[in-house]
Amino acid sequence: MVRSSDAMQEAVKNFQSMNRLKPTGKINEETKKLMKRSRCGNRDPVSRIKSRSYGELLPYELHGSKWTNYKLTYRFKNFSQKMTKEGIIKIVKEAFGMWSQVTPLRFIESNDKKKRAHIDIQFSTRIHCCHEAPPDSAKFEGPGGVMAHTTYPEDGGEIHVDDDENWRLEYDPKDTNTMSFKYVMVHEIGHVLGLEHSHFVEGSIMAPYYYNTDVPPNFKLHETDIIAIQKLYGNQSIKLP
Ligand SMILES: [Zn+2]
Numbered sequence: 001m002v003r004s005s006d007a008m009q010e011a012v013k014n015f016q017s018m019n020r021l022k023p024t025g026k027i028n029e030e031t032k033k034l035m036k037r038s039r040c041g042n043r044d045p046v047s048r049i050k051s052r053s054y055g056e057l058l059p060y061e062l063h064g065s066k067w068t069n070y071k072l073t074y075r076f077k078n079f080s081q082k083m084t085k086e087g088i089i090k091i092v093k094e095a096f097g098m099w100s101q102v103t104p105l106r107f108i109e110s111n112d113k114k115k116r117a118h119i120d121i122q123f124s125t126r127i128h129c130c131h132e133a134p135p136d137s138a139k140f141e142g143p144g145g146v147m148a149h150t151t152y153p154e155d156g157g158e159i160h161v162d163d164d165e166n167w168r169l170e171y172d173p174k175d176t177n178t179m180s181f182k183y184v185m186v187h188e189i190g191h192v193l194g195l196e197h198s199h200f201v202e203g204s205i206m207a208p209y210y211y212n213t214d215v216p217p218n219f220k221l222h223e224t225d226i227i228a229i230q231k232l233y234g235n236q237s238i239k240l241p
Pocket residue numbers: 040041042187188191197207208
């Protein structure tokens with residue numbers, strides 16, 4: 001029988017090894033600090049990472065599914081109560097652009113109300129309709145904690161954004177209470193293209209924890225993120241038919 005304290009200790013150990021902290025199973029200051037940061041709702045690939053020996057650890061993780069088209073459409077199912085529609089359209093275009101700069105992928109916004117796009121983006125709060133997601137992840141918990149979650153290519157492209165968060169569109173160094181929408185979108189697009197959470201690499205966009213208020217204004221994809229996405233789709237020099 002597994003006692004609940006053992007299960008708790010195991011969960012803390014998993015959390016620590018996922019984030020390159022010493023896996024003691026005890027919640028120390030360093031662990032506490034990281035646990036308080038906002039994160040993405042997608043699960044960490046803990047069991048896969050644990051099944052590898054230390055020498056086989058990769059700095060990134062691929063989900064195992066990818067898109068077969070290089071031209072992908074995306075569509076807004078709705079918009080946010082917190083940010084302007086024009087601002088969202090601009091930022092999402094820039095976020096897709098960061099991935100198309102390093103791959104042959106092209107992203108086109110669709111305005112077709114009836115037909116779903118390859119990638120559908122929606123703003124939700126609390127419990128919401130979440131296709132393909134396990135029931136326990138079909139909810140957001142209000143401000144803080146999980147900011148967004150996304151399905152992988154084989155499960156259909158759905159990006160869900162928690163609209164209870166304090167979002168900001170543009171960078172403002174004086175603003176310490178808001179979360180960069182662009183940063184989170186670049187991360188979620190990584191998932192929708194087939195990347196899982198990276199095995200915590202400082203500066204990787206695919207790390208499970210987001211920067212909170214300290215996102216640099218002109219942040220870039222980390223080398224690890226570029227290697228990972230190019231494993232799936234090749235680089236930007238590939239000519240499309
Ligand atoms: Zn994520």
